[in-house]
Amino acid sequence: METRFNFDGGSLFTPIAFREDFNQFARLSATQAWSLFFTASREDSALGLSRAAGRFWTGLLVATAIESIVGVVIFQVF
Structure with a gap:
């Protein structure tokens, strides 16, 4: 099992996005972004490292946005 948690140093409670070793202009997967x-x-x-988790949350966000738009269009007519 691989862990990237650093137990020593001043960056113990610093968010990962603000650490020096995080921003190396590498691409983030959808799962890492979520x-x-x-x-x-x-x-x-x-x-985790599964691509399915990132796809699930992205799909859920897109489906919610589409459902909201369709709901407004349908119920705005009545």
């Missing part, structure tokens, strides 16, 4: 969102930038692997 992990950072849900944990307030504390952990980038909280949802």
Whole structure:
């Protein structure tokens, strides 16, 4: 099992997004982005390494937005 948590140093309570070793212009996966969102930038692997988790949350967000737009259009007519 691999962990990226650093128990020593001044960056112990610093969000991952603001650490020097995080921003190396590497691409983030959707799962890492959602992990950072849900944990307030504390952990980038909280949802695991599976691509399915990122796709699920992205799909859920898109479906919610589409459902909201369709709901407004349908109920605005009546």
